[in-house]
Amino acid sequence: MEIKLYPPITNASGPHCVTYEELERIARSAAGAVVTKSMTHCPRQGNPEPRLRAHLDGGIGSLNSMGLPNLGYQEYAKLIPKLKGFGKPIIASIASAPCAHGLPPVEQYREIAVTIERAGADALELNLSCPNLEDVPIAMDPQGVRAVLQAVTREVKIPIGVKLPPYNNTPKLFEEIARTLLDFEISYIATINSEPLTLDIDLATRTKVIRPNEGFGGLGGPAVLPIALAEVHRFYKFFQKHRAKIAVWGVGGITRPEDAIKHFLAGASVVQIGTLFLWEGPTVFEKLWAGIEQWLAENGFSSVEEIIGAVREI
Numbered sequence: 367m368e369i370k371l372y373p374p375i376t377n378a379s380g381p382h383c384v385t386y387e388e389l390e391r392i393a394r395s396a397a398g399a400v401v402t403k404s405m406t407h408c409p410r411q412g413n414p415e416p417r418l419r420a421h422l423d424g425g426i427g428s429l430n431s432m433g434l435p436n437l438g439y440q441e442y443a444k445l446i447p448k449l450k451g452f453g454k455p456i457i458a459s460i461a462s463a464p465c466a467h468g469l470p471p472v473e474q475y476r477e478i479a480v481t482i483e484r485a486g487a488d489a490l491e492l493n494l495s496c497p498n499l500e501d502v503p504i505a506m507d508p509q510g511v512r513a514v515l516q517a518v519t520r521e522v523k524i525p526i527g528v529k530l531p532p533y534n535n536t537p538k539l540f541e542e543i544a545r546t547l548l549d550f551e552i553s554y555i556a557t558i559n560s561e562p563l564t565l566d567i568d569l570a571t572r573t574k575v576i577r578p579n580e581g582f583g584g585l586g587g588p589a590v591l592p593i594a595l596a597e598v599h600r601f602y603k604f605f606q607k608h609r610a611k612i613a614v615w616g617v618g619g620i621t622r623p624e625d626a627i628k629h630f631l632a633g634a635s636v637v638q639i640g641t642l643f644l645w646e647g648p649t650v651f652e653k654l655w656a657g658i659e660q661w662l663a664e665n666g667f668s669s670v671e672e673i674i675g676a677v678r679e680i
């Protein structure tokens with residue numbers, strides 16, 4: 367099932383989307399939908415601070431190891447009906463994490479998905495790619511991806527998106543994951559989650575910039591734009607080749623309207639904004655959308671649809 371957004375721009379799950387107040391601010395903005403922070407079965411405090419360096423040297427991006435701080439799915443089930451009052455699609459991001467009750471990850475996704483659909487969410491975004499948990503993300507394991515998608519698609523009718531990590535230079539794994547996705551009725555993939563296993567150092571103190579996981583975390587922002595464009599493009603081409611009706615939502619490195627245009631040309635039909643939203647808050651959607659519309663008009667296009675996947679070979 368398809369989910370159409372207007373404008374085709376939302377927040378990326380992550381920054382400023384944990385509490386009701388934050389989500390309401392997105393709902394009141396020009397964003398085309400509201401995406402929640404990934405919710406888990408149990409509420410989580412997340413990792414010890416400092417766990418986020420919003421501004422890396424040289425303006426290249428942000429580095430985080432937040433560790434999935436969120437209110438727990440039962441709280442989001444209560445918030446969603448109120449958020450729906452703003453008239454925008456509510457996209458609930460779901461993740462699994464180790465929890466005292468020991469429920470297996472697939473069961474966590476299933477239980478959360480069923481409850482959140484019942485609460486009135488318009489779509490689910492299955493986050494299979496958190497880079498900051500001890501376990502390897504499910505998205506790196508085709509059998510794991512299959513198990514989660516089987517469990518969730520069997521029980522849920524609303525559109526389902528899947529948040530993926532950058533597969534970088536692992537063409538075999540990329541192909542296995544992409545083929546696995548073809549077997550399910552999913553509405554979109556969102557690519558990329560932050561680039562995992564990155565590190566930065568504060569020269570003034572000669573310390574790592576974040577504390578958890580020995581300073582390693584996920585990189586977002588301008589530095590990852592070319593990585594995101596590559597992932598968007600190869601998934602777009604793969605889905606075209608296999609005539610799959612899975613949309614590609616582009617996430618990663620968008621700080622200017624021109625960056626969003628590149629995502630559309632690479633094959634994205636929606637863009638999500640993470641680090642810039644972290645930096646500047648909910649006014650970014652209006653600003654970016656105005657710039658996108660201006661670029662389209664100046665270049666003789668009347669809608670985003672006309673440029674999706676329209677990049678040319680050189």
Ligand code: RRO
Nearest residue numbers: 431432433434496498560584
């Ligand atoms: O909360 C996090 O540490 C986090 C998550 Br769930 C994610 O998917 N991506 C990220 O960069 N951080």
